[in-house]
Amino acid sequence: MSTFTPTEMMTVAAARALSNDDVCFVGIGAPSAACNLARLTHAPDITLIYESGTIGTAPTVLPLSIGDGELCDTALNTVSVPEMFRYWLQGGRITVGFLGGAQLDRFGNINTTVVGDYDNPKVRLPGGGGAPEIAISCGEIFITMKQSTRGFVEKLDFITSLGHGKGGSDRADHGVHTKGPTRLITDLA
Known part of the structure; x- marks a missing residue:
């Protein structure tokens, strides 16, 4: 086996x-x-x-x-x-873009910029690169991320890449008409 x-x-x-x-x-x-x-x-x-x-x-x-x-x-x-x-x-x-991040909230918003206060962070991360554009321009987004309490948070310290904003129609209210995150693939599910 x-x-x-x-x-x-x-x-x-x-x-x-x-x-x-x-x-x-x-x-x-x-x-x-x-x-x-x-x-x-x-x-x-x-x-x-x-x-x-x-x-x-x-x-x-x-x-x-x-x-x-x-x-x-x-x-x-x-x-x-x-x-x-x-x-x-x-x-x-x-049609599909893949993203990952250091932090992810329940609306699929991604942080790859800072952990903690932006001006005095606990950790400074590599930043967005092309991810912010990928997040809003691809037909849909698949997020891959290993499960951890530090990675999956209630509220992001900084939103680098837009998922579904605050939920509901927030993404469309910002003028973004692609699907956004449609799949989350972790090591547990």
Whole structure:
């Protein structure tokens, strides 16, 4: 009998959520493993897009970063980062984006900026990068995060990436008309 790690199970669950018709904005790490697993199993025609500008990439090994040469070597096309964000992401051409974070609240809002007061934080985190744009521009968002009491909080110290705001119609009230977070994949569920 084989046993699988929680990380492996998260990867499989995320891969199963993807379809052959998806255009997926892929992050490094678990999202990349999940997207490539989907491509190698049930979704061979999925379009994988990495933030570095590679479109339709099909790596033979998992890339170590968004700048990994394997991505350019196997991409159908490579565009500039501004074109990636303006035409592809903000143009509504990406169906699924993967995000993670240091903190997540019950509305799917994500913090990757600071823990504690912004001006005097307990921990300063790496920041949003492209995540705020991904969170509002992709058709829907899948969040992958390991379960912990420090990560899943009642109220975020800082909202880096919009989920469903305060709930209800708050996302739409801010002029955001994509679905937002639709799946949360953790090591427990």
